[in-house]
Amino acid sequence: MTDCIFCRIVAGEIPSRRVFEDADAIAFLDIAPYKPGHTLVVSKRHVPEALADAGALASLAPAITTVGRLLTERLDADGMNVLTNVGEVAGQSVFHLHVHLIPRFEGKAGIRAMLDKDHDIDLDAIQARLLGA
Ligand code: 5GP
Numbered sequence: 001m002t003d004c005i006f007c008r009i010v011a012g013e014i015p016s017r018r019v020f021e022d023a024d025a026i027a028f029l030d031i032a033p034y035k036p037g038h039t040l041v042v043s044k045r046h047v048p049e050a051l052a053d054a055g056a057l058a059s060l061a062p063a064i065t066t067v068g069r070l071l072t073e074r075l076d077a078d079g080m081n082v083l084t085n086v087g088e089v090a091g092q093s094v095f096h097l098h099v100h101l102i103p104r105f106e107g108k109a110g111i112r113a114m115l116d117k118d119h120d121i122d123l124d125a126i127q128a129r130l131l132g133a
């Protein structure tokens, strides 16, 4: 058994609030969101980070686009931060390739305000909005 937490989530050994899946990626809600709808697009294959492998980041592009549009439409987002951290010094804490999609809403603008966490985010309600018909 692997000790990589995202490999275990991909395998279904650890629960997550999934919102999308394709051949190369799964997307699930971040357990400690900065903003409502903060989602991780995660490689199904274990790759430590975005620069470790020439094709890995590109393989996530279709899922990033689909999930980014889904978040925008279902949550009425006004913008989005799309980012991936490479290395501990850059803030990476899980060493399995993932891209953060962080919806942004008017009123609190700019990259610094992204880090100012919103509180009392109801993850189940957000998942329902994203999966709802
Ligand atoms: P990083 O710091 O590596 O860029 O991002 C890792 C992200 O994974 C963090 O935002 C953290 O909240 C999230 N995370 C860590 N463990 C889990 C987990 O078990 N489930 C979910 N859904 N997210 C997790």
Ligand code: ZN
Pocket (backbone or CB within 6 Å): 004, 005, 006, 007, 008, 045, 046, 047, 095, 096
């Ligand atoms: Zn892994």
